Amino acid sequence: MADTSATADTADTAHIADMTTTTMTATAAVERMTLVAALNASLRTALVEDPKTLLMGEDIGRLGGVFRVTDGLQKDFGEHRVMDTPLAESGIVGTAIGLALSGYRPIVEIQFDGFVFPAYDQIVTQLAKMHARSRGKVRLPVVIRIPYGGGIGAVEHHSESPEALFAHVAGLRVMSPATPSDAYWMLQEAVRSDDPVVFLEPKRRYYEKGEVDTRPGARPGPPGARVVREGADLTLVAYGPMVATCLDAAAVAAEEGHELEVVDLRSISPIDFDTVSRSVRRTGRLVVAHEAPVFFGAGAEIAARITERCFYHLEAPVLRVGGFHTPYPPSRLEDEYLPGLDRVLDAVDRALAA
Amino acid sequence: MADTSATADTADTAHIADMTTTTMTATAAVERMTLVAALNASLRTALVEDPKTLLMGEDIGRLGGVFRVTDGLQKDFGEHRVMDTPLAESGIVGTAIGLALSGYRPIVEIQFDGFVFPAYDQIVTQLAKMHARSRGKVRLPVVIRIPYGGGIGAVEHHSESPEALFAHVAGLRVMSPATPSDAYWMLQEAVRSDDPVVFLEPKRRYYEKGEVDTRPGARPGPPGARVVREGADLTLVAYGPMVATCLDAAAVAAEEGHELEVVDLRSISPIDFDTVSRSVRRTGRLVVAHEAPVFFGAGAEIAARITERCFYHLEAPVLRVGGFHTPYPPSRLEDEYLPGLDRVLDAVDRALAA
Amino acid sequence: MTGDGIRLLAPDGTRVPHPEHSIDLSPQELRSLYRDMALARRFDAEGVTLQRQGELGLWPSLLGQEAAQVGSVRALRDDDHVFPSYREHAVALGRGMDPLGLLRLFRGVDHGDWDPEEHRFHLYTLVIGSQTLHATGYACGLAKDGSESAVVAYFGDGATAQGDVSEAFNFAAVYGAPVVFFCQNNQWAISESNEKQTRVPLYQRAQGFGFPGVRVDGNDVLACLAVTRWALERARRGEGPTLIEAFTYRMGAHTTSDDPSRYRDAAEVESWRAKDPLLRLERLLRAEGVADDAFFAETEAAGEALAARVREGVRSMTAPAVRNLFDHVYAEPHALVDEERDAFDVYQAAFVQER
Amino acid sequence: MTGDGIRLLAPDGTRVPHPEHSIDLSPQELRSLYRDMALARRFDAEGVTLQRQGELGLWPSLLGQEAAQVGSVRALRDDDHVFPSYREHAVALGRGMDPLGLLRLFRGVDHGDWDPEEHRFHLYTLVIGSQTLHATGYACGLAKDGSESAVVAYFGDGATAQGDVSEAFNFAAVYGAPVVFFCQNNQWAISESNEKQTRVPLYQRAQGFGFPGVRVDGNDVLACLAVTRWALERARRGEGPTLIEAFTYRMGAHTTSDDPSRYRDAAEVESWRAKDPLLRLERLLRAEGVADDAFFAETEAAGEALAARVREGVRSMTAPAVRNLFDHVYAEPHALVDEERDAFDVYQAAFVQER
Ligand SMILES: Cc1ncc(C[n+]2csc(CCOP(=O)(O)OP(=O)(O)O)c2C)c(N)n1
Ligand SMILES: Cc1ncc(C[n+]2csc(CCOP(=O)(O)OP(=O)(O)O)c2C)c(N)n1
């Protein structure tokens, strides 16, 4: 039976052999690519730049992952760096913690949002806490990549938005890119971080394209919130898959004479409240949109904190638009269920009318 | 090796033998008792009233649970109704789901808050969703009892407040009693509910006493929020272990001339926003206190929704006081860490000053 | 015991004697097993076609696993209970389930909302391994009731790696629960072959938990029936759980979304084609004169009829209104759900008006 | 193999020959093993006393498990790594850990914040079973590095029921990780005896995952040393994991919070007293003339000195300021933590002023 970890010496030789292949080089350039391709390029860069970087997950090897985010990486970097794991998420994350303790920097793929929960204990009680527990002596640079959110016509458990369940937990960073460029660079940031990062990938945007400048000089700073459209009438905050929806809403609102400012949060823990506050102080109105259920969702935290910070600037209560307090519906209902253009605009209208 | 489930016929006989013992009778009366004793009495009532009720958990048999909540119940009802389980929380909850599917009504004990996470997958992806998934055909009357919160000088993982992590999940009910009487009756309510209930027991109040009327006629309705102290100046919302702290704070504030209205939420999912709104419309100010970290905590949801409902009645932003975005500290620090009287009063002062 | 496992019917259609697990079936029973396999295969092919035509969102094909499913489900009594994974279409048919119930799930109009008690066939479960614990708990419940029914939990080779499955093995062993763990080892968990999941043959896992594990030739419907029957009898006698590893092969893609050419050789698939479960039973039936051309033609016609019914049924399936989503989140009234339903009604009404 | 397991030293202090696991130790090594056990026992007793005196919040006593811990840890090389549970005080001492580090955790001034790399002794882990996966991952890392170090993961009999432990067994087997799973079967998981956790002897669990499991007499320090050494050699040779079940007994309460009189008989405890791990080595040492009264007196004195040092150290331990809590939540700057720290500073300053 093949031993994918192998004994020390064969591992080493394989590794050296890998290092000499030209495919190891990540190409740096400005290119139009899909979000998936950007993630793939970012992982490739990480594997090239740091031999301690490892990829782990189910079906990430020959298959390249069910979304092909790791396509070609096992072929180019070998089974020792791109490890197909047994089908056990707790085992994957727990083993990744051990690998991190031994000096590696594992990047874990969870196949779908709905399948992260078997690993929740390891993430919440171990991964999140070990740095604090050791008072800084242990660092766990583990990235947990999770394709998340709905909109792809999938069956149950394949469309969840669990970000609140990670953001509430101290010790984790939670981020979600909205564009191919952010996918590339935020993943770079996540990989370089010495903190554990839950990296949520907006799967329904996987095949949307955008320009990505992968040249080292293009590296932006750590991901704060970003104003992606300016406007004076109302602030619309979103992240991940909902940013594009909110930009569409802003375009429609503009036709109706309302100038919406759209803020892409990018990081969900911590949240860049300074950027949001600055915007709300100008606009006086705030709508937060996410796919996750509204009840105890990110919108609650944003509404609470921004209201506290901007109480005397707010002309209307912060409105939230998001998932209902129901399980994610069967796929034929998801277009109506998801907070789409119309539901966002409805909330915007109500906020503007208040 | 003893088989604690046993074959069908021995199980049955044992069961009938149990039914005839006098210890089976729950005594109904008005009595002063600790919160633990109230829970014990409530479980006893449940076991007496419905032969389909089962208790499951680690060390709940002879030991009576580490907090003695199940003290004496295995002796009186037998191993078939009060089952010591293997040390595996996912197994406990998963098996409880199966038992519920077969017509039983399992009441599960999780030994400590920090040990519920291995069961999180079963709770979130299975227990919470099966009723909706089957469009009502399946009912899962499972109660998950969890001693939660800090303040007892315990080691790591024994002082967590995970309520937000359950409240965000549709399909679960989450409740937490603050007094022995509520402990008795709310647990009755949880056991009778055909929905899964996460029942959070404020462990640092376990040995506080209160009057409990266990006579059937004393049964209150389902647990809405309750105004436990009236006041006109500010509404203070809490639940579980923080209710007593908030009542203390109100007493101190009264000496300083501020009349605080204290609302015990009792149910964390759903939240009785009507009661809270009514109060806030009168007082114009709201402070929410809980032990759990503030970031993405229950206070966020309450602040967001009450601000939306009472925007024009609020004279100050809703303030939240609770745990920090840090892991729960070593026990020698918990008195300072926990939102105690002083931190609650500090928030009250700030809200009154705004 | 390793290799292909317990076998009563060789790929060439000849019978293989077995000291413990022999089985004596009437001609009619033999024909009926073939018929069930053939109908399942035809039904499954229709699932694939419907997905290709855009009528279904996804279809996990059972092609190659007909004997494992039909043989095992045939061993059940009516009052026994099944906890399936998501590929047990032939088991579902064997329990008398309406095939359209399954298809509603894969069309995305519901999450598979049949009543699990109607045919004692639980809901499909997509979180790998979860259902093994439910099956164990259900079996404990049956034992407590003094019932003589038993439970069969279906899962795959990949699932054995999940902690939940090990916990189910242990709970079942400790409680002596009347449950049969039926693992269809179809050699692949999406793109991962057995050696990525386990270091030893899967049936051996059971021993470490204190109950018997056996491997059976999963493409031999007779052996699957005989061995499952034996395991169910153990369960009924109060002897506790059994693990059956049905050694079979996933002839198709993992699901219609999958492209197996990325990770496995056509030659491997070819080698398994020679072990086809239908073909070998057909050989037996013909060799022993139990079935003739007319039977096979009639079976094929029945398959076509089933396919036609399924096709038509699927095409006319519509999704319920979103508003119905709010109805069954809780069994009892729930303020938040009511509030959100009301708000949704207001929103929809306004929206309709605007247009 | 069942019963008490592999044994080299009988309770009466006589040697027992064993075909595979014989061991040849110098008189000094034998004395040193005794000394380590005696110091551990004295240290542990002091932990109990300090808890009774209110100086510690909790203490999980290792009484009875000295041989399992001292024997196994003695088998390690300096560059090997240990992943303990929460009762491995003798293992900690064996690794050269400062005993006060452990006591800080149980005093509640920190969560046990030693540097796990200093003595290659990982943090105590309270979530049952979690550390077995970390150990497996660490071992994979060592193998990738080409290192010849190995890892030992400690856990209890109860822990074997956890899914994580089964997943660790499987990952270790599949990856051939150089890890030794050292299960101290002290017969009890708080109030639950072995038969509540498993239907079969625990060492048998390993076989189902494809690696060897052996039971060793956990009160026989020589056997524990010999068998752990053998398992570590297997690991170093690239032969993968081993499960060792050290059959021993928890002579005390689960922790100082526990009252074992509620669930177990005094007679059972008594019967294990006859198998005391220290006593039997003392008998050997005296019978073979390897140690005399002076040695035992000196050892006792060393124990008292350790206890005194510990007592003093614990009493002078103070908790860090709450403010420090904010320092190590993240390794890198974090806006929310900074904001909360600032707010806390403002609050505290105002509070101090008010007084
Ligand atoms: C907990 C969990 N993790 C991951 C997945 C994604 N997934 C779906 S099927 C599958 C492979 C299952 O393989 P196996 O158990 O052998 O069953 P088969 O599909 O071969 O019938 C995976 C990884 C899942 N459904 N659940
Ligand atoms: C996941 C989890 N569940 C429950 C507990 C509570 N708990 C602490 S120790 C213990 C028993 C452990 O028994 P065993 O593994 O045999 O170790 P021992 O204490 O005997 O050394 C339990 C149930 C825990 N710490 N972690």
Ligand SMILES: [Mg+2]
């Ligand atoms: Mg498979």
Ligand SMILES: [Mg+2]
């Ligand atoms: Mg133990």
